Amino acid sequence: MKSPLLLALAASALSISAAFAEPPENALPLSEILQNVESTGEVAYVTDVEWNADQAAWTIAFVDAEGAEGILTLDAVTGQPNS
Numbered sequence: 001m002k003s004p005l006l007l008a009l010a011a012s013a014l015s016i017s018a019a020f021a022e023p024p025e026n027a028l029p030l031s032e033i034l035q036n037v038e039s040t041g042e043v044a045y046v047t048d049v050e051w052n053a054d055q056a057a058w059t060i061a062f063v064d065a066e067g068a069e070g071i072l073t074l075d076a077v078t079g080q081p082n083s
């Protein structure tokens with residue numbers, strides 16, 4: 001007989017793994033997306049990158065040439081800003 005606690009833990013593990021889904025197979029490499037971001041001349045450096053599975057996008061925190069902080073959310077397949 002399976003314990004209700006064991007079943008709850010298994011269901012919880014499945015929902016956690018879905019929350020951390022990977023980018024789609026046809027996504028651009030993250031290195032290419034970051035290179036495009038840095039090549040604009042508007043971004044001095046990237047401070048953080050996180051995968052956003054809900055939007056299938058990368059959230060990129062950066063500091064611009066004037067020292068201001070900013071955030072971009074870029075589609076993983078196109079590399080373009082999410083609308």
